Amino acid sequence: MKKTTTGHRLEIFFRDVDLDTRGQLLRDRLNSLELSTVIEEVWLSEVYTFEGDFSPVRLQEVADLLLNPVIHDCLIDEARPLGSADLILEVGFLPGVTDNIAHSAAETLADAWGAPLEADQGVYSSTIYYIKAAAALTVEDRRLVGRILANALIKRLDWKERSRYEADQGMDCIIPRVRLGGGKKVSLVDLDISEAELVALGKEGIIDHCEVESDEPCRMVRRGPLALDLPSLGAIADYFAKVEKRQPTDLELEALAQTWSEHCKHTIFAAAIDDLEKGLYKTYIKGATEKIRKDRGADDICVSVFVDNSGAIIFDDDYLVTDKVETHNSPSALDPFGGSITGIVGVNRDTVGFGLGAKPIINRYGFCVADPGDQEPLYRSAGGQNQALRPRRILDGIVDGVRVGGNCSGIPTTQGFLTFHPGYKGKPLVFVGTVGLIPRKTKAGRLSHEKAARPGDYIVVLGGRVGLDGIHGATFSSEALTGGSPATAVQIGDPITQKKFTDAIVKEVRQRDLYSSITDNGAGGISCSVAEMARECNGCRVDLEKVPVKYPGMAPWEIWISESQERMTLAVPPEKWLELETLLKRRGVEVLVIGEFTDSGRCQVSYRGEKIMDMELEFLHNGQPVKRLLTKVRPSEENHIFLPPLTEFSLEDLFIKMFKRLNLASHAYVSTQYDFEVQGGSVLKPLVGSQQIDGFTTVVQPLPESAKGVALSQSLYPAISDLDTFAAAATAIDTAVRNLLAVGTPLSHIALLDNFCWCSSDDPERLWQLKECARACYETAICYGTPFISGKDSMYNDFRGFDCSDQPVTISVPPTILISSIGVMPDISKVRSFAFVKPGDLLYLLGSGGPEIGGSEYLALLKEEELATFEAQGQVPKFVPADQLPLYTCLQEWTAAGHFRSLYPLAQGGLALAAGKGALAEGLGCELEIPATERSDLFLFNEYPGRFLVSVAPELGAEFEKEFAENSFTKLGRVRADEEIVISQNGEIALQTTVSTLLTAYRSTFTGF
């Protein structure tokens, strides 16, 4: 890191240390790390480093603008340790990492001075931690502390002992300005090379330059993977040799790699597989939707599916609702905060980029991680190098990312979940989704879900600038991130920049009809967004030097494929440009024309007059050789569980332990950090009842004058996937649908979203599991008449590295299918929760279970308690979706009539969870009688889908039993007036506990998170 003398430092801190809550909480957190000594105090100060000339008067003005005189003191170009600190740590960003605080500070200065900072001036933020410890921190202590405070991929940590700090007169003044060599030119890539060289090109990328060290042979430095296989490279070589009669440029090759990537083209879902010529996506996912739409005819709820950035269904006569769920797994493994914030603001853009621009109205989230208590380290490299983040650190980071992204954007984050499984230790799954609302027609009468760029339209980019962020995604080592080189693979979202243009588009520009088409910039940056829109008119021409960049010196190919966030691409008719530009500039949004759409049939890019890309759009989009995949049946093992006799354990003990399980305990610490009330439409909130018990379905009223509600839920069963991916998908669809039925959504107005997160997708057995899973999606969706409207897949969620004994280890996620459901309910006055509300109400179980507990939380608990062997897998529930339809039809009539007092759709934890949480919500106990023929633990804990626990007013009991006589139901008992929970069988008490005992257990697991 280069030290400069041209910087100035402003340090802001609390005058009254008692107000420094962050310091106090950090001290407590550090003392939980098992350091060799006790941390007695931590004091924080916020530092702004100013680059360039600032007079003392200016610096004082800056201080007055940035601090609050009621609480703060400051130091300007002066160092003085806070408190009696003996160790000082500064954490700042590495060059090129998004620094939102500095960005806002620079805007504040510009506001005050009426002009932006000069090009050679800059602002950078950092934090200093002044630490007082009982004894000196060891190297290991510092490592532990450092890991809590900073991710070394994006931040620098600088330590100084007090003596050193005093000798140096403070911390070093470090200015993380990006410095690039510049002068990078476009080069041609020779594809007429050996097969081995082609393989290296595809896997490791284009040769950037050769490093020559004295006597050594020159070392090729490659640019990072293109992820193009031999057939694809062959097709490219062929095309350029025969059609263009020249070699491709590096930019063309990079652009093809982006466009043909698994991420963009979903090659596995598109490929022919076994006997399915059309592939999994067209056969099973799109196939299901097409069949459902056709069968429903005039009652079709789908409007725009699988063609745009989100899927859309009818909300009412005037509006559509859109939905999209994305994953952001690999980036979140490396930088959990950056990965998840980039994920959530990215999927928000899939809403703004739907049709002519939908307004984001609800955020979804879902985090799959390993046990946060797991301390066993993992390494990416041999020899204990490159340690992977621990599960707790990953969890904390991804929770924070969605919090900042969602809350700052003013979008309620109502719907989400946490799932724990050891398979997520190497790579977490981070699901992020956004629901949008859009009028069906614009003021000018245009259908708002239709759009098309027209030849002659300007290509317009708006929002953030382009940097080296996210080039080649997550394929780098931390060694590459030193000195002045920017952290290219890790990005941090900037929700306020995005909020500015989102408001402008959704609330002002869309109504004025100023653009023909719009899309967001995600994977592949403008190389994908512009080329994608170019298909609408059949051509584009871009002047790449017009793209606004964060810093000089980027190579053309880097500008073309950069995934820098917070950008949209628009097609703007020339006569509308001035109005658009004027409006957006007044909203503080940077907007520029970078080229025009054409009908040339070609994608043409030039840089400072030089043509650097000129190829057929048809080849760019459809030139990829079609793959053919073959699967191999994965043998299922006959595996019986030998259950312990009931006398060997206490049912009460296991019952309470179930409520403490990671997957079943209260995750309220997450939902209360997310603003679920903004926009004022929440009806059924993430936490239920006066005791705030975690729900699994939320309802939002998007329009304050309409009684209609949007109901959202989701479901996944990774533990069942381990055994049977068909069952996992069928069960997840059933649960996601049933969750919406339970709050009063009609089956006829429910749609689904699929997210496949697979592992080792080159393995024919994994592909077979995938095929089975997709087949279950088809069959179950058709059975319920619930169409898929959007989906996404992430196929390689495997971690390959080393354990703490330096042994190679592969950790693959369990094949995971997340089903998200969205429904429109006609009347928010029919919504019900799962809370027991009145003593004496009758409790019934609707639907039937069975003794199979394969993949259940109960079996996992038995294993942990050593009541079942580690190998025991058992059978998954024998579930037939078609058998459920009569029950669901009957249930809908009762929910529409508002007859139920409460409904709990059974899922993980089975009836035990349903009864317990129903009781906890309002603090009313219950008494249940287990049928004499059932084994008590299996009856309570089996996870058969298709079931509900309902409470009914006593006066409706007879009618209920008549109405549901054709369906399977079990009369269980009643709600009590006190807080006793009593479960008996054959007249004898099988277990007894209280609401308070259970509540304490339920809330205990994540205390301190």
Add this chain to the structure above:
Amino acid sequence: MAQPKVLLLTGYGINCEEETAYAFQACGAQTTIVHVNDLIATPKQLSDYQIFVVPGGFSYGDDTGSGNALANKMRHTLWPELMAFVAADHLVLGICNGFQVLVNLGLLPGDGDNSFGSRRVALIANRTARYECRWVNLLAAETDSVFLDGVSSLSLPVAHGEGRFFAPPETLAELKLRRQIALRYVDAEMQLAQGSFPANPNGSLDDIAALCAAKGRIFGLMPHPERAFRLNQMPDWPERLALEPDSDWRQPGPGRVIFENAVNYFS
């Protein structure tokens, strides 16, 4: 004047302007949402309005202190017009981030009835050092607040990361003396929270959740009354329906009275 005109500010991360505008409209006001840059371009338009609202949100992402950056921008560009607005018999409302802006602008608590501009109190990071979205109970203190006329207690949601009220002892004493403390956090039994979480969600000094000034015409509060405007926004709505299936979702929630009082001030 039967129908007051309300200007609601937006831009730079403000995000509650639409539901807040809806609340005023539903109470009979005429509302206009104005981007802060448009107001700066023609500050005189402020005099066309009777109620000025800084809605909740995340202006400038809370960077450099919540409300600070937007307050700086307004101080440099709108101060004379704001002073003229306050000097007239008008109302100013700041909700959540809007309250933080008013505090940083020195419109709350002010320095006496007619002197504004110096920062005298602060809203700082919650004691939990975490964003908190939860429902709280509030007790209306003895004030002249126009907005709280007839209100004794309220149940409203808070959603903020920086809502911990702080004032130096002498300022606090003065606020009490001048009856400028408008709302205080209380527990379920309506007893003062005395700093205890979660009844006091942020560790505010003296459980202070809201302030008023200028004889109750300027009002700022951390909780969101616009999110408790209708019965169906209340957290017990689904359970209420279970017991009273015919409940009308349009019935007023506890937050509505704040908007009604503001509108009725001009009738």
